[in-house]
Amino acid sequence: MTASTGMAAIMTALASPGSGGLEAVAPRSCAEVLGMTGVAVTALIAGGGQELLWRTDGVSARLDDLQFTLGQGPTFDVAASGELVLESDLADVPWQRWPVFTPAAQELGVQAVFAVPLQIGAIRLGVLLAHRDVPGPLRAGVLADMTIFADAAMDALMGHDAGSPTPWLSRPPSGYRAEIHQATGIISVQLSVTQADALIRMRAFAFSERRPLAEVAADIVARTLRFELDP
Numbered sequence: 001m002t003a004s005t006g007m008a009a010i011m012t013a014l015a016s017p018g019s020g021g022l023e024a025v026a027p028r029s030c031a032e033v034l035g036m037t038g039v040a041v042t043a044l045i046a047g048g049g050q051e052l053l054w055r056t057d058g059v060s061a062r063l064d065d066l067q068f069t070l071g072q073g074p075t076f077d078v079a080a081s082g083e084l085v086l087e088s089d090l091a092d093v094p095w096q097r098w099p100v101f102t103p104a105a106q107e108l109g110v111q112a113v114f115a116v117p118l119q120i121g122a123i124r125l126g127v128l129l130a131h132r133d134v135p136g137p138l139r140a141g142v143l144a145d146m147t148i149f150a151d152a153a154m155d156a157l158m159g160h161d162a163g164s165p166t167p168w169l170s171r172p173p174s175g176y177r178a179e180i181h182q183a184t185g186i187i188s189v190q191l192s193v194t195q196a197d198a199l200i201r202m203r204a205f206a207f208s209e210r211r212p213l214a215e216v217a218a219d220i221v222a223r224t225l226r227f228e229l230d231p
Contacts, residue, residue: 006033007145014152021156027056030149034142036130037110040064041118041153042075043126049181050079053126053157059108062212063131066104068180069206069213073101074115078127085115086143089135100207111135116146118154125154183217187227201227 003011010033013024022041031039040055042064052064067073074085087093090102090111098105105113110131118126128150180202187198205227206216219225 001144001148003148004033004141004145007148010149011152014156022054022153024156027054027060031056031130034130034145034149035132035139036114037133038063039128039130041126041128041157042079043157044079044124050075054153059110059131059133060129062108063105063110063129065212065214066108067101069203070098070100070104071200071203072098073105074113075127075129078115078117078129079124082117082119082122082124084117084143085113086138087114088112088137091135104207105131109133114138114143114146116143116150118150118157120154126157128153179221180213180217183220186220190227191229 010025010030014022016024027039031037038056038058038060040060040063041053043051043053045051050068052061055061055064063073064075067075074087077083077085090106090113093102095102110133112132112135113129114131115127115129117124118128128146130146180199183202184195184199187193187202188195191198191201193201202216202220203213206213209216216225220227
């Protein structure tokens with residue numbers, strides 16, 4: 001595969017000594033090269049977790065929170081199967097695929113999503129997600145650029161230039177994801193249910209209240225929100 005001129009410049013920045021990995025590239029620059037509204041890279045953490053590592057501002061963060069709240073969407077599909085997701089028009093996606101995610105993403109203004117895995121052989125380490133606010137197929141060369149960037153991003157995250165493994169391969173989720181895990185444990189105790197069921201309850205509450213999952217988790221950890229057993 002041959003990179004476009006714009007993607008070749010991004011590859012040069014990623015490969016430069018001491019570049020600092022993905023931090024060497026502005027997400028907005030990558031989105032512009034790909035002709036996208038936004039992009040994001042999510043790492044797949046040992047134990048089945050996910051952590052958003054790099055993204056454009058605005059809708060990308062809300063789209064990630066939406067997927068994590070619902071447990072469905074292109075990032076989850078790629079993480080599970082390793083197959084490409086190329087949905088050029090969310091209006092044409094069968095409702096059974098993402099019954100809640102699709103209309104919620106459209107409410108955010110997202111009309112197309114494209115995702116590729118960061119993987120070595122059958123081992124998936126992350127997902128590159130790109131989204132656009134207008135429907136339509138990928139223009140020539142964009143899929144090649146996405147694949148090339150995904151490979152380079154994986155190398156950068158693994159610290160190949162430093163010859164050492166990157167901590168995120170084995171660490172637990174950090175930041176707001178850590179708070180979500182803490183809140184899940186609290187709900188599990190409050191309701192005497194498994195952590196899996198507790199997360200489902202918290203996700204359902206966040207979606208029904210139209211609130212970010214991280215915000216709900218923060219309230220639970222701060223003890224300003226408590227889940228009660230159903231009568």
